[in-house]
Amino acid sequence: MLDDRKLAVLRAIVEDYVSTNEPVGSKSLVDRHNLDVSPATIRNDMAALEEQGFIVQPHTSAGRVPTDKGYRLFVDRLSAVRPLSGAERRAIETFLAGAYDLDDVVMRTVRLLAQLTRQVAVVQYPSLIRSAVRHIELVPLADRRLLLVLITDTGRVEQRTVDLPGMIDDESITQLRAVLNACLDGRRLTEVASVVAELPERVMPDERANAAAVFSVILESLVERREERVVVGGAANLTAADFAQGLHDVLEALEEQVVLIRLLGESGGQESLTVRIGSENEVQGLQSTSVVASGYGAGDQALAKLGVLGPTRMDYPTAMGAVRAVARYVGQILAES
Numbered sequence: 216m217l218d219d220r221k222l223a224v225l226r227a228i229v230e231d232y233v234s235t236n237e238p239v240g241s242k243s244l245v246d247r248h249n250l251d252v253s254p255a256t257i258r259n260d261m262a263a264l265e266e267q268g269f270i271v272q273p274h275t276s277a278g279r280v281p282t283d284k285g286y287r288l289f290v291d292r293l294s295a296v297r298p299l300s301g302a303e304r305r306a307i308e309t310f311l312a313g314a315y316d317l318d319d320v321v322m323r324t325v326r327l328l329a330q331l332t333r334q335v336a337v338v339q340y341p342s343l344i345r346s347a348v349r350h351i352e353l354v355p356l357a358d359r360r361l362l363l364v365l366i367t368d369t370g371r372v373e374q375r376t377v378d379l380p381g382m383i384d385d386e387s388i389t390q391l392r393a394v395l396n397a398c399l400d401g402r403r404l405t406e407v408a409s410v411v412a413e414l415p416e417r418v419m420p421d422e423r424a425n426a427a428a429v430f431s432v433i434l435e436s437l438v439e440r441r442e443e444r445v446v447v448g449g450a451a452n453l454t455a456a457d458f459a460q461g462l463h464d465v466l467e468a469l470e471e472q473v474v475l476i477r478l479l480g481e482s483g484g485q486e487s488l489t490v491r492i493g494s495e496n497e498v499q500g501l502q503s504t505s506v507v508a509s510g511y512g513a514g515d516q517a518l519a520k521l522g523v524l525g526p527t528r529m530d531y532p533t534a535m536g537a538v539r540a541v542a543r544y545v546g547q548i549l550a551e552s
Contacts, residue, residue: 217264222292223250224260225269229281229289233530238278283493283527286505290490290531297532299540303331311544317341317370321446324521324545329449331537334525335469337508339479340444341369341518341549347403351395353429358382363432367404369518370549377432379425387422391429394418404437445475452525464500469524474498479508479520488539493527503527507534511542512549521545 217225227248231239241257244250250257261279264270269285272278281289299307310327314320321338328336346367354362359382365373394417398410411430418426447469453462468474478491478498491506501524508522521542523534 217267217269217288220250220252220256221260221264222288223248224257225264225281225285226289226292228261228264228270228279229285232280233528236528238273238280240278243278281527283495286492286527286531287495290492290535293532293535296488296539297536299536304540307331307541307544311541311548314548316372320370320545320548322448324541325446325448328521328523328537328541329452331541332523332525332530332534333449333452333455334523334529334534335450335452336448336521336523337475337479338446338448338521339476339519340446341367341371341512346371346518347401348399348407349401351392351399351433353388353392353395355383355385355388361388361429363429363436365433365436369512373436375432375436377429379428381425383422383425387425391418391422391426394426395429407437408434445472445479447475461500461503465504468498468500474501478506478524479522488535489522490531490535505529505531507531507538509538509542511546518549 224244227244227250228239231237231243231247241254241261244257245254252260261270264285265272265279268282269288270279271282273280307327311320311323314323317340321340324338325336328334328338346369348365349368350366352362352364352366354364356362356376359379361377361379361383363373363375363377365375367373394414398414398417399407402410411433414430415423415426450466450469453465478496478501488507488509491508493505494502496502496504496506503526504524505527506522506524507529508520510518510520512518522538525534
C-alpha cells in the first residue's frame with residue numbers, strides 16, 4: 216500500500232498528464248503542486264511508484280505517465296466525484312425535459328453526454344425484457360384495419376397495423392381495447408405471451424377472429440423487438456484523443472452493437488457507477504480505452520445503461536460526475552412519463 220504522500224504524488228501526476236498530455240517530471244510537480252516536500256523526495260517517490268507499476272517512463276522522455284494500474288488507484292481513491300455546477304445541472308434538466316418521446320430522450324442524452332465529457336457517449340434503450348405494459352390503444356384506420364399502439368412503462372411506443380379478417384365496429388373496438396388493458400396493464404412484457412393465450416375466452420364468439428388477429432400482432436411485435444439497441448454519439452471526439460495506432464480498432468468496435476451492449480452490461484445496477492480502465496476491458500480493440508457507465512431507470516431496478524468511452528487519459532472525476540448526473544435525470548424523466 217502507498218502512503219499518503221506517494222498517493223498525492225500519483226494524483227498530481229495523473230492530473231497533470233490528463234491536462235497536458237505530456238509526461239510529467241519532478242520539476243513540474245514542484246512548480247505546480249504544493250506537496251510540501253523537496254524535489255529529491257518527489258524523485259524518490261516517483262521511483263517507488265514506477266517500481267510498483269503505477270507510472271512508467273516513456274523511452275522518449277524523462278517524465279512519467281500513469282499506467283492502467285495507476286489510473287485504477289487514482290479512481291479508487293477519489294475522495295468524491297466532481298459535482299456539476301448549478302448552471303450545468305439546470306442545463307441538463309432543461310435539455311432533457313424538452314424531450315417528447317423515448318427516442319428523443321435517448322438522442323438528447325447521447326448528445327448531452329458527448330458535450331459534457333468530450334468523449335464518445337453510449338446509451339442503451341430500456342430493455343423490453345424489463346419493461347411492462349402501461350397502455351394499449353386501438354385506432355380504427357379502415358373497416359378492416361386497426362392501428363395497434365403499445366406503450367410501456369419505460370416510454371417505448373410500439374405501433375403496428377392490424378389487418379382484420381372481418382368488419383369491426385366502434386363498440387367492438389372499445390370492448391377489445393378494454394379487455395386488453397384490463398388483462399395486460401402492468402404486466403411484464405415477458406409475461407404477455409402467456410396472458411394473451413388466455414384472452415380469446417374473454418371475447419364474444421363472433422368477435423374472436425378479429426381479436427385473434429390483434430393478439431397475433433401483439434405477439435409478433437414482442438418477438439421482433441426483443442433486440443437490444445444502443446445509440447452512439449460524439450465519435451468525432453476520438454480524433455482529439457491519443458490512440459496512436461489504435462484508433463481504427465476503436466472505431467471498428469464501436470460499430471458492433473453486441474460489443475457496446477457487452478461493455479455497458481458489465482456495469483452494475485442502477486445508481487452503480489462502474490469504471491473499466493484499459494486492459495480491464497476484455498473487448499478486442501478497446502484495451503486502450505476506459506469506460507464510465509451507470510444504470511438508469513424509473514424505479515429501483517436499472518432498465519438500461521449509459522456511459523462514455525474514451526482514452527485512458529481521461530478526466531475521470533468529470534466523466535464520472537456527468538454520467539451519474541445524467542443517469543439520474545433520465546431516470547426521473549422515465550418515472551414521470
